[in-house]
Amino acid sequence: MGRSFVITNSNSQQLGKKKKTISKEIVIGPNVLKFITLAIVAILGIVYLSQSTAGASRSIKVRDIEDKKASLMLEKERLQAEQTRLRSLKEIDGGVEKPVLEPVSSVDHTKAKNVVAKAD
Numbered sequence: 805m806g807r808s809f810v811i812t813n814s815n816s817q818q819l820g821k822k823k824k825t826i827s828k829e830i831v832i833g834p835n836v837l838k839f840i841t842l843a844i845v846a847i848l849g850i851v852y853l854s855q856s857t858a859g860a861s862r863s864i865k866v867r868d869i870e871d872k873k874a875s876l877m878l879e880k881e882r883l884q885a886e887q888t889r890l891r892s893l894k895e896i897d898g899g900v901e902k903p904v905l906e907p908v909s910s911v912d913h914t915k916a917k918n919v920v921a922k923a924d
Contacts, residue, residue, distance in 0.1 A: 832840075
């Protein structure tokens with residue numbers, strides 16, 4: 805039982821003849837080693853830069869949210885002071901006695917209860 809397809813270094817395709825096959829070894833020379841090292845360093849540098857940029861953008865978002873929270877707290881305090889002022893004005897208005905006025909249709913100018921001056 806032989807293999808039906810063999811990749812060899814020779815041009816002969818005869819069955820039963822010993823052939824030298826292509827070696828399965830990987831040879832790494834100094835240039836390939838330099839290239840692989842540079843590729844690994846570049847990949848690690850890109851990962852580091854992306855992580856540091858992501859951390860910086862997260863801190864910027866957190867700072868923006870904290871600034872917004874602080875401004876909303878100031879607005880809340882201002883609105884509470886305004887609410888207290890309006891309540892006190894309402895209590896003052898409620899405490900003042902309002903004069904009872906007659907409607908315009910019922911006013912009679914010819915009859916006065918208190919006469920100040922006599923007409924001649």
